[in-house]
Amino acid sequence: MNTNSIQPEGITGVVDRVVARWRHDPTCMVQILREVQETCDWLPPEAIDRTQELLGVPRTSIEGVAHFYSFFYTQPRGLYRILVSDNITDRMLGNMALLDRLCQSLWVEPGKVSEDGLVSVDTTSDTGMGDQGPALLVNNYAVTRLSEARVDEIVDLVRGKVPLAQWPADYFKVEDNVRRADIMLGHALKPGDALRAAWGRAPAAMLEEIKRSNLRGRGGAGFTTGLKWEACRNAPLKAGQQRIVVCNADEGEPGTFKDRVLLASHADLVFEGMTVAAYAVGATRGFLYLRGEYRHLLDSLNGVLERRRQEGLLGKGILGVPGADFDIEIHLGAGAYICGEESALIESLEGKRGTPRNRPPFPVTNGYQDQPTIVNNVETFAAAALIAVHGGDWYASIGTKQSAGTKILSVSGDCERPGLYEYPFGVTVRQVLEDCGARDTQAVQVSGPSGVCVGAGEFDRRIGFEDIPTAGAFMVFDQSRDMFEVARNFVHFFQHESCGFCTPCRVGTSLLKNMMDKLHKGLGSRFDFAEIEQLNQLLKATSHCGLGHTACNPVLDTVAKFRPAYDQRLRRQDFMPAFDLDMALAEARQMTGRQDSGAHFKTEFGEG
Amino acid sequence: MDTPVKKKLKVATASLAGCFGCHTSFLDIDERLLTLLEYIEFDRSPLTDIKEVSPDCDIGIIEGGVCNAENVHVLREYRKNCKVLIAIGACAYNGNIPVYRNQFPLPVVLEEVYHTGPGLANGLIPNDPELPLPLNKVHPIHEVVKVDYTIPGCPPSGDAIWKFLTDLLAGREPELGHGLLRYD
Amino acid sequence: MSDTFTLDGKTISFTEGQTIMQAATDAGVYIPHLCYLPELKPHGSCKLCTVKINGRETSSCTMRAAAGMVVESDTEEINSQRRALIHMLFVEGNHLCPTCEVSGNCKLQATAYHLGFMSPQFDHFFPIRRVDASHPDIWLDFNRCILCSLCVQASRDVDGKNVFGLSGRGIKSRLIVNSKSGKLADTDMAVTDKAAQVCPVGVILKKRTAFKTPIGERTYDKKPISEVPDTPAKER
Numbered sequence A: 001m002n003t004n005s006i007q008p009e010g011i012t013g014v015v016d017r018v019v020a021r022w023r024h025d026p027t028c029m030v031q032i033l034r035e036v037q038e039t040c041d042w043l044p045p046e047a048i049d050r051t052q053e054l055l056g057v058p059r060t061s062i063e064g065v066a067h068f069y070s071f072f073y074t075q076p077r078g079l080y081r082i083l084v085s086d087n088i089t090d091r092m093l094g095n096m097a098l099l100d101r102l103c104q105s106l107w108v109e110p111g112k113v114s115e116d117g118l119v120s121v122d123t124t125s126d127t128g129m130g131d132q133g134p135a136l137l138v139n140n141y142a143v144t145r146l147s148e149a150r151v152d153e154i155v156d157l158v159r160g161k162v163p164l165a166q167w168p169a170d171y172f173k174v175e176d177n178v179r180r181a182d183i184m185l186g187h188a189l190k191p192g193d194a195l196r197a198a199w200g201r202a203p204a205a206m207l208e209e210i211k212r213s214n215l216r217g218r219g220g221a222g223f224t225t226g227l228k229w230e231a232c233r234n235a236p237l238k239a240g241q242q243r244i245v246v247c248n249a250d251e252g253e254p255g256t257f258k259d260r261v262l263l264a265s266h267a268d269l270v271f272e273g274m275t276v277a278a279y280a281v282g283a284t285r286g287f288l289y290l291r292g293e294y295r296h297l298l299d300s301l302n303g304v305l306e307r308r309r310q311e312g313l314l315g316k317g318i319l320g321v322p323g324a325d326f327d328i329e330i331h332l333g334a335g336a337y338i339c340g341e342e343s344a345l346i347e348s349l350e351g352k353r354g355t356p357r358n359r360p361p362f363p364v365t366n367g368y369q370d371q372p373t374i375v376n377n378v379e380t381f382a383a384a385a386l387i388a389v390h391g392g393d394w395y396a397s398i399g400t401k402q403s404a405g406t407k408i409l410s411v412s413g414d415c416e417r418p419g420l421y422e423y424p425f426g427v428t429v430r431q432v433l434e435d436c437g438a439r440d441t442q443a444v445q446v447s448g449p450s451g452v453c454v455g456a457g458e459f460d461r462r463i464g465f466e467d468i469p470t471a472g473a474f475m476v477f478d479q480s481r482d483m484f485e486v487a488r489n490f491v492h493f494f495q496h497e498s499c500g501f502c503t504p505c506r507v508g509t510s511l512l513k514n515m516m517d518k519l520h521k522g523l524g525s526r527f528d529f530a531e532i533e534q535l536n537q538l539l540k541a542t543s544h545c546g547l548g549h550t551a552c553n554p555v556l557d558t559v560a561k562f563r564p565a566y567d568q569r570l571r572r573q574d575f576m577p578a579f580d581l582d583m584a585l586a587e588a589r590q591m592t593g594r595q596d597s598g599a600h601f602k603t604e605f606g607e608g
Numbered sequence B: 001m002d003t004p005v006k007k008k009l010k011v012a013t014a015s016l017a018g019c020f021g022c023h024t025s026f027l028d029i030d031e032r033l034l035t036l037l038e039y040i041e042f043d044r045s046p047l048t049d050i051k052e053v054s055p056d057c058d059i060g061i062i063e064g065g066v067c068n069a070e071n072v073h074v075l076r077e078y079r080k081n082c083k084v085l086i087a088i089g090a091c092a093y094n095g096n097i098p099v100y101r102n103q104f105p106l107p108v109v110l111e112e113v114y115h116t117g118p119g120l121a122n123g124l125i126p127n128d129p130e131l132p133l134p135l136n137k138v139h140p141i142h143e144v145v146k147v148d149y150t151i152p153g154c155p156p157s158g159d160a161i162w163k164f165l166t167d168l169l170a171g172r173e174p175e176l177g178h179g180l181l182r183y184d
Numbered sequence C: 001m002s003d004t005f006t007l008d009g010k011t012i013s014f015t016e017g018q019t020i021m022q023a024a025t026d027a028g029v030y031i032p033h034l035c036y037l038p039e040l041k042p043h044g045s046c047k048l049c050t051v052k053i054n055g056r057e058t059s060s061c062t063m064r065a066a067a068g069m070v071v072e073s074d075t076e077e078i079n080s081q082r083r084a085l086i087h088m089l090f091v092e093g094n095h096l097c098p099t100c101e102v103s104g105n106c107k108l109q110a111t112a113y114h115l116g117f118m119s120p121q122f123d124h125f126f127p128i129r130r131v132d133a134s135h136p137d138i139w140l141d142f143n144r145c146i147l148c149s150l151c152v153q154a155s156r157d158v159d160g161k162n163v164f165g166l167s168g169r170g171i172k173s174r175l176i177v178n179s180k181s182g183k184l185a186d187t188d189m190a191v192t193d194k195a196a197q198v199c200p201v202g203v204i205l206k207k208r209t210a211f212k213t214p215i216g217e218r219t220y221d222k223k224p225i226s227e228v229p230d231t232p233a234k235e236r
């Protein structure tokens, strides 16, 4: 698990080994840096030097990548690098108190490394354990169901320098928590079933079947899968090119964790769907882009791939058919939500910074290394495997007219039974709330921060592309929750995850975060509110990609539906500075030793 | 000017963390100042002896950014008493030269000035209660109070100030075209 | 083949493959832009060139023109968005025009003038940024970088050198230099490089040339940027 030791090979030895393992291929930069860090605990300058020597790329392209992804460290971060998941659902479960406890016991400030260089503690975006939080990552491995007792034990293990491999296995146990299974979570297919069914048709007929199914993408945007595949299939190949199938397992949207379960317990179904796709579009190379937070799944997934190769379900001559070649390589992300956006994902697969591309051209014609590429969500591929076996008509008959099939919801927050709920499309919000044991519900955030906030008056609305489209997150908030704080947490998330490429999102998410923090501190007035509205409008209109477009949704939604939560923070008649004026004199007071009345701001302006 | 104003508008001005360049530029509108004085009268200002801003002041014009406690008090007094508050010049508008110190923590700045800097070695950081304490950072005035208008420039030219004020007095949205709108 | 679209009601003809920006420039219509230079591949990051096409906002520097498009650019709605974008670029860096040697020749400043930006409301970030004076002929003042990437592209695609690159993420994004030390002196940058000519603001500066042109004679003193949108840097 973690070796915490670069002996005996030394830093250059580590880099040599890792670079060779990744074929001296600069497009594998993210993987190379990740593996180097897994051994060295950070990316020391010597490692960057050596990587540059071996790959012959400009140093800027290594440093640019190393500084883009949250999980890469170019400064020492300790033998134990603890990142506490900080989604709103973790907050509701008390993650901040546990973070404080951890930091106090370990004598370390949040965001810093302990003085002895042993451990660092910080927060990170949602780690995909919303059904079993609060959660944290230690050296990228997920620890779930944190409690005070567990935190205290972790402190002892860290202090005792116990290697991660010897930590109690129970810490790292990730439950599936499947609460309602339907055609997907309840399938009974065996490895190879979907492939044999697909191979029984011509590739064009397989594509036809997907089109008949009316399957739409499960990653959020809901693009018709058959059309995407067809466009890729029809895209001309230049000399030396091949078609590419990419499975998007970045699952970065806070509150979403269904891909985690599909990959943990139904990996064959997902890989089978990818292989069906490859067959239908004529692709020979595949990637699974797995979020770095799911490091715990990597080894078993590689095992599944290897087994499938041995069973003739992957690799050269699939099912014994000469020329039926398709293989899958897993790339792990390194802490960047934006890499879930398909063109940023492709950049990351190419070993670059995860910056969304200009579109058109779209990936279906100019994707991975400029080759025709389909990118689909994990659940989309799983559905494709089911369709290969049961046919498009069968699938289209489930769900609603515009939303065929089922949808897996990741339910978390204020309810008795968080976990996965698979329903045919068309289920009402109310039904889901009833099934998961939610009481006194104030609101549901459907599809994560970039989705919609549904208030109590709207619980008869339905999940589906006709009404409430969703990538799967379903976060429940009861009446005790402050919806302003929910929105503020989401705004912080977007600010942290903005890739920084375009002006409105790079600067705008920071401005928005500062404004929300100002309101939080009780320094807000109507003037600030006007600024918030303007920022939202600007982000929506001018951002480069979906992140910026949706970064304002949480605020717009909560303003529209939970206005009192804002009004109570906008009581000030007069404009106030965003900073505490009296604190702004603290340094000068300390330097001069003054405590007289002139050394303080006592009365607040205009507030009687 | 298009519309004759019956009662003269009261105009108060102040210089905070600035260099008086903007005030000087104000006087650069030359003989037009006389025309202007048919419509306005000066309230508290470095140009007058009035010590406090009248509660019914119409226009406050602030030069300079906010770098110490006194600046904050003065700025708030103007904001409280003026119907319209105008930031004049780069220092009021974005902090300008004084914000160079924002690159360093205040203790480092004070140490450098009073202890380690040449000529002042072993000096003492003044702690006289009569002196305003510096804020840890310098701020443009719109970060401290609500500002209604800005006349950029370092300093804005007399022509720009004239154009701006005449627009405002005539009830137009002030506009500075090519050559008048300048940040330097 | 030549087709047409309308831009603020004016008919603009274009050839297959041209972007809206290119076609507009050919027709002598100015659309504000900062990260676009006619001779480099459009980058699409500053968003100053945002226009509305058939009612939807898009970057005109990357969007291919299509026959019959109805494009709006010079409207109060779009210009106020552009002012806000300009304002964002000002507050995320440290832009003190009175002390800046490209003042009067700066595209950011000139674009702000063109848009009539004069009412700040956002708080400044006052980031701590470096200056790199290591190179004998060039100095870098990162305080003013707007991350337009033009120098990155020019060095890579025109000079074949890769002197610059982007690093960091989000608001911590920054320009870096291709050397172990991180210093420009340790790169093969030359003052004659294309990369030394493209910076729209005052980051990449030639030593010993500052403040040579008297105020009043500088590029945008003489004409607004809308009349001289892409003046080569050596003439700026």
Ligand SMILES: Cc1cc2nc3c(=O)[nH]c(=O)nc-3n(C[C@H](O)[C@H](O)[C@H](O)COP(=O)(O)O)c2cc1C
Binding pocket: A216, A217, A218, A219, A220, A221, A222, A223, A225, A248, A249, A250, A251, A252, A253, A337, A338, A339, A340, A341, A342, A343, A375, A376, A377, A378, A380, A545, A546, A547
């Ligand atoms: C900021 C952002 C993040 C995204 N994250 C994900 C993700 O984690 N997983 C995913 O499948 N799609 C994600 N998407 C959507 C993808 O861009 C893409 O539409 C999707 O993978 C296509 O697959 P589908 O058609 O099967 O849904 C994201 C989009 C944006 C704009």
Ligand code: SF4
Binding pocket: A338, A355, A356, A497, A498, A499, A500, A501, A502, A503, A505, A506, A543, A544, A545, A546, A547, A548, A549
């Ligand atoms: S909208 Fe945000 S995430 Fe998307 S390209 Fe712009 S900065 Fe990057």
Ligand code: SF4
Binding pocket: B183, C094, C095, C096, C097, C098, C100, C101, C102, C103, C104, C106, C107, C108, C109, C144, C201, C202, C203
């Ligand atoms: S780069 Fe342009 S906007 Fe920035 S300080 Fe210099 S002149 Fe002003």
Ligand code: SF4
Binding pocket: C144, C145, C146, C147, C148, C149, C150, C151, C152, C175, C198, C199, C200, C201, C203, C204
């Ligand atoms: S240095 Fe200049 S050209 Fe390079 S990215 Fe920054 S602003 Fe653009």
Ligand code: FES
Binding pocket: C032, C033, C034, C035, C036, C043, C044, C045, C046, C047, C048, C049, C050, C059, C060, C061, C062
């Ligand atoms: S000029 Fe088009 S985005 Fe910058």
